[in-house]
Amino acid sequence: MGDQMNFQNAERPAILGGIPVRPEGPPIWPRRDLQVDLAIRNLLETGDWGRYHGRHVPELCRRLAEYQNVEHVLPCSSGTVAVELALRGVGVAEKDEVILAGYDFKANFQNVLCVRAIPVLVDLDPLTWQLDCEKLSNAITDRTKAILISHLHGGFVDAPKVRQIADLQGIPVIEDVCQCPGAMLYGRRAGNWGDVSVLSFGGSKLLTAGRGGAVMTARTDVAERIKRYVHRGNDAYPLSEAQAAIVSPQIDQLDYLNGCRREFVEKLTSKLSENTGLSVLQTPNENFLPAYYKVGFQYGAAGFHNMPRSLFIASLQAEGIAFNTGFRGLHLIHASRRFVAADELIQASRADVGMLTLHHPVLLEGADAIDEVVAAVEKVRKWADEIQSTHLTQ
Numbered sequence: 001m002g003d004q005m006n007f008q009n010a011e012r013p014a015i016l017g018g019i020p021v022r023p024e025g026p027p028i029w030p031r032r033d034l035q036v037d038l039a040i041r042n043l044l045e046t047g048d049w050g051r052y053h054g055r056h057v058p059e060l061c062r063r064l065a066e067y068q069n070v071e072h073v074l075p076c077s078s079g080t081v082a083v084e085l086a087l088r089g090v091g092v093a094e095k096d097e098v099i100l101a102g103y104d105f106k107a108n109f110q111n112v113l114c115v116r117a118i119p120v121l122v123d124l125d126p127l128t129w130q131l132d133c134e135k136l137s138n139a140i141t142d143r144t145k146a147i148l149i150s151h152l153h154g155g156f157v158d159a160p161k162v163r164q165i166a167d168l169q170g171i172p173v174i175e176d177v178c179q180c181p182g183a184m185l186y187g188r189r190a191g192n193w194g195d196v197s198v199l200s201f202g203g204s205k206l207l208t209a210g211r212g213g214a215v216m217t218a219r220t221d222v223a224e225r226i227k228r229y230v231h232r233g234n235d236a237y238p239l240s241e242a243q244a245a246i247v248s249p250q251i252d253q254l255d256y257l258n259g260c261r262r263e264f265v266e267k268l269t270s271k272l273s274e275n276t277g278l279s280v281l282q283t284p285n286e287n288f289l290p291a292y293y294k295v296g297f298q299y300g301a302a303g304f305h306n307m308p309r310s311l312f313i314a315s316l317q318a319e320g321i322a323f324n325t326g327f328r329g330l331h332l333i334h335a336s337r338r339f340v341a342a343d344e345l346i347q348a349s350r351a352d353v354g355m356l357t358l359h360h361p362v363l364l365e366g367a368d369a370i371d372e373v374v375a376a377v378e379k380v381r382k383w384a385d386e387i388q389s390t391h392l393t394q
């Protein structure tokens with residue numbers, strides 16, 4: 001009798017009072033890392049943590065420049081600031097137009113406003129849910145001063161195509177690789193397709209020091225313009241010695257860990273593939289090697305008995321799996337006088353309600369965790385009707 005009760009509890013979804021698939025919840029991030037431990041101990045022993053200028057920031061820039069194969073690496077205080085500096089670096093000024101996707105990190109839009117330029121929003125590709133290159137030419141005017149592309153949720157903007165279009169018109173490209181350090185496109189690192197690219201060391205990111213960022217560019221004129229803006233007798237947006245010392249050793253592990261994450265996602269998607277409802281964002285072709293910060297899926301409620309995305313997410317979170325929404329469509333959260341819509345932004349509106357993301361820490365947990373994610377998804381699918389009748393108000 002008792003056994004039967006337990007069995008039923010194990011079967012039931014956690015959102016209906018059953019036992020979660022991962023009672024311990026999602027893995028914490030950042031993980032404990034011996035190399036980071038050593039770096040922090042070294043900061044303590046040497047007093048380097050307290051210095052304005054030391055060897056750690058230059059060392060990080062040198063390592064990043066080598067890893068990324070880029071001439072100039074300029075450290076700064078966040079990825080958000082890095083985007084602003086990149087815009088200033090390519091000379092964006094008042095009344096200029098900056099093209100970006102209608103679905104992007106909110107601060108990217110705000111940064112365009114911050115430099116008094118006008119965001120011009122372009123729709124997403126229906127399969128990749130990244131900026132649609134086919135729609136790009138249409139958005140270009142003689143006031144276009146930059147194209148800002150963000151590779152989001154493990155997907156890719158087709159950067160070589162963007163490059164081609166931008167080069168025809170002499171427009172600089174800013175590449176946001178905050179979500180995909182180490183990813184490759186056609187054998188070249190993400191970040192090397194833009195005139196300038198930006199990295200974040202924010203607390204949830206693949207390279208992390210809690211805060212921090214960097215701008216990378218091969219263009220000396222861009223680097224000089226940014227340096228002039230940032231240096232006011234003192235650095236206005238500094239990265240600290242401690243932050244740099246903590247990020248440095250993570251670069252050595254990045255390729256290996258990105259490989260582990262990819263393997264996880266490949267196995268996960270192959271196990272989910274027979275079912276409808278969760279389709280991982282597609283890449284334009286096989287020449288893209290992703291780095292997963294979030295794994296993006298197109299959520300199809302029909303695959304889960306029409307369960308709304310929000311309830312699916314709540315159900316999976318109750319199981320201890322870190323699914324979440326993506327971003328909001330930029331056109332849906334900003335007054336229309338703030339931007340120009342280059343087209344109808346149909347896919348950006350779809351992504352606003354249909355993007356599903358899985359946060360990356362679980363991707364390093366190995367084969368058992370793959371089965372846990374699959375088990376949790378299948379449990380919620382199986383109980384979709386009961387979950388809805390309990391949790392949706394009649």
Ligand SMILES: *Cc1c(COP(=O)(O)O)cnc(C)c1O
Nearest residue numbers: 078079080105150178179200202
């Ligand atoms: C995280 C992120 C940034 C910048 O983040 P910060 O927290 O300011 O370092 C910029 N763009 C994208 C796409 C991001 O995901």
